[in-house]
Amino acid sequence: MTFLKIGELARRSGLSVETLRYYERRGLIPPPDRLPSGYRVFPQDTPKRLAFIKRCKTLGFTLEETLELLQLQHHPEQESAVVKQRVDERIEEIGRKISDLQQIQQALQGLSALCSGKGSTADCPILAFLEQEPTDTSATDSNTRG
Template identity: 75%
Template sequence: MSDLKIGALARRSGLSVEALRYYERRGLIPPPARLPSGYRVFPVETLDRLAFIKRSKELGFTLDEIRDLLELQAHPEADSAGVKQRVEARIDEIERKIEDLQRIQQALRGLSSLCSGQGSTANCPILAFLEQDEPADVPGSRES
């Protein structure tokens, strides 16, 4: 049989039935045919599309971006520059996030250095720093 009910599709794809319904609502997978009983039946090729979606999500693409990629994939005669552009944009965003996380990490290290971990929380320099009204540089951070 070339069609899969939603439960079988979920098992074979490793996704939940709820995720499949959500992807259908978002237009990531085409609406399935329905049996007279009302059950959804998907062509087996839907597994390939779901694998594409899962791999794209693992690489950090949003569902809207994945929909765009699927649209590009549906037009094999189109120039691949649009695909490359989307991947490059994802790389740029990841680099920005890494920079932000490194700044946060450095700030947390500076905060950690303020406190010996001894004594009561009433005298904790970390809590005192966090309680300040005015933004202040964390000692040991790159920006101080």
């Protein structure tokens, strides 16, 4: 069996050595074997596992969720419904985040509408609003709710 030293694995995967060590500590990749010379070596299929991890990260899965998906991948007797459920949960979470971001966008648009952009910052209604106590949001409520 061919093995990869950590530097070669980092080069092939496009990840840093520090990231690889972090993934190892978190259990995302198995601990490497050691050669008699003391070099740490990883199995030849580790780049494929790292590509899986990178795709999960791109899709917004946490490291814990990614670890769970990796474990499911290695248990073909499991029902695929478990995997689909994880993806559906991710979709719901992203929907909530999009909703939150839209609310933030509307609030910022309301703040922007308060200010002409002319005059000094001493008279800026945006800064005046931001300076208010958190419980007093009525200044933008009518501008941000739609």
